[in-house]
Amino acid sequence: MRQLFNQLISFPYFFKFAQISFPYLFLLSIFVILFGVLWGVFFSPVDATQGEVYRIIYLHVPAASVAQSIYYTMVIASITYLIWRIKMASVFMISMAPLGAIFTFLALFTGSVWGQPTWGTWWVWDARLTSTLILLILYLAIISLFSSFDRRSSTDQAVSIVVLIGGINLPIIKLSVEWWNTLHQSASITLSGSSIDNEMLIPLLISILGFYLYVTAIGMRRMQVEILKREISHSWVKKIFKESR
Amino acid sequence: MRAKRRNRVIFVSSLIASLSIAFIFIVLAMNENIDFYYTPSDLTSSKIIDKDSLRIGGLVQEDSIKMSKDSLKTNFLVTDLENSIEVYYEGILPNLFKENSGVIARGFYDYSNGIFYAKEILAKHDENYIPKEVKKALVNDS
Structure with a gap:
């Protein structure tokens, strides 16, 4: 177990592991996303109150879920970096933040498109929508830190601290719809069950799985690029490029 | 170290x-x-919320919607199942606006006659997703 962990946080081992598994994971994720979303959009039944417009759920919920999960994992990585100075943790944060920003934007955008016909408005400043917008701003702030320092270790440290402080927003997003009166409805899928009919729920769960696989695949690829940037002068990198020639 | x-x-x-x-x-x-909105009980309780513009939310009470035939004027009752408030509104209603369904109205509450004059009506969707056929079957059963 310990050996496996040590291998995963070592740059050459991780690079090779990602190099081999990326194509399979990527193709699998595209297949699962297409399967879930196409099933949801074309074959699942129409919602009784919302009509066809509810089908945007097959993009909105997976995007919102992935957007928050990425931040949760970044908080764990930030603590890991701050205590143990494991470089892989900072590679992880820097690689995942742009993905988090994209999926947060997608969640806000699809939510807005759904809100216009359903609620009667594109945007309101209720607790759920506002805290999600703050998540997007946090991601952008973290991305803007990447090139703000001359020294690598200063950047990594600054990114870790901002990620950790921003973690305060996560429980607010999660609990906003339960604690306060918001326009956004409360969660449909909880640990105790789901208030979505099974015929609609199954394609939704498949799309969510597909989005997670996709983010894992692209995240690994981005980490490879970040590792190459940092280790370009190391002998193991040169060796890999010689081999592939 | x-x-x-x-x-x-x-x-x-x-x-x-x-x-x-x-x-x-x-x-x-x-x-x-x-809180994005107040409930009717918040307003009818003794505490006066002194704002020019506020939102109330709740369910549209059954059989309370009265629509004018020759204008966009509507009035209806918003209830939180304990208290209800009469809402006056002139304008286009969202598609999901109907009896026993969630609604949020933004406007001005007149404490002297207990009427809420709405400038904007939003429909609130709940967390339930039911196919049309299943809902029809449920209604037919009951």
Whole structure:
């Protein structure tokens, strides 16, 4: 177990592991996303109150879920970096933040498109929508830190601290719809069950799985690029490029 | 090396501790004014909410919608199942606006006659997703 962990946080081992598994994971994720979303959009039944417009759920919920999960994992990585100075943790944060920003934007955008016909408005400043917008701003702030320092270790440290402080927003997003009166409805899928009919729920769960696989695949690829940037002068990198020639 | 790591652990845990305290204060402060809307009971209780523009939310009471035939004027009752408030509105209603379904109205509450004059009506969707056929079957059964 310990050996496996040590291998995963070592740059050459991780690079090779990602190099081999990326194509399979990527193709699998595209297949699962297409399967879930196409099933949801074309074959699942129409919602009784919302009509066809509810089908945007097959993009909105997976995007919102992935957007928050990425931040949760970044908080764990930030603590890991701050205590143990494991470089892989900072590679992880820097690689995942742009993905988090994209999926947060997608969640806000699809939510807005759904809100216009359903609620009667594109945007309101209720607790759920506002805290999600703050998540997007946090991601952008973290991305803007990447090139703000001359020294690598200063950047990594600054990114870790901002990620950790921003973690305060996560429980607010999660609990906003339960604690306060918001326009956004409360969660449909909880640990105790789901208030979505099974015929609609199954394609939704498949799309969510597909989005997670996709983010894992692209995240690994981005980490490879970040590792190459940092280790370009190391002998193991040169060796890999010689081999592939 | 050990001492250095201990210092980092102290740094991280004190950061997390102060963040948790900040979180509690933020939530306590937000409880005062973060609610997107008031319930009819909030307004009819003795506490007067003195605002030019506020939102009330609840369910549209059954058989309470009265629509004018030659204009966009509507009035209906918003209820939280304890108290209800009469709402006057002139304009286009969202598609999901109907009896026994969630609604949020923004406007002005007149304490003298207990009528809420709405400038904007939003429909609130709940967390239930039911196919049309299943709903029809459920209604037919009951």
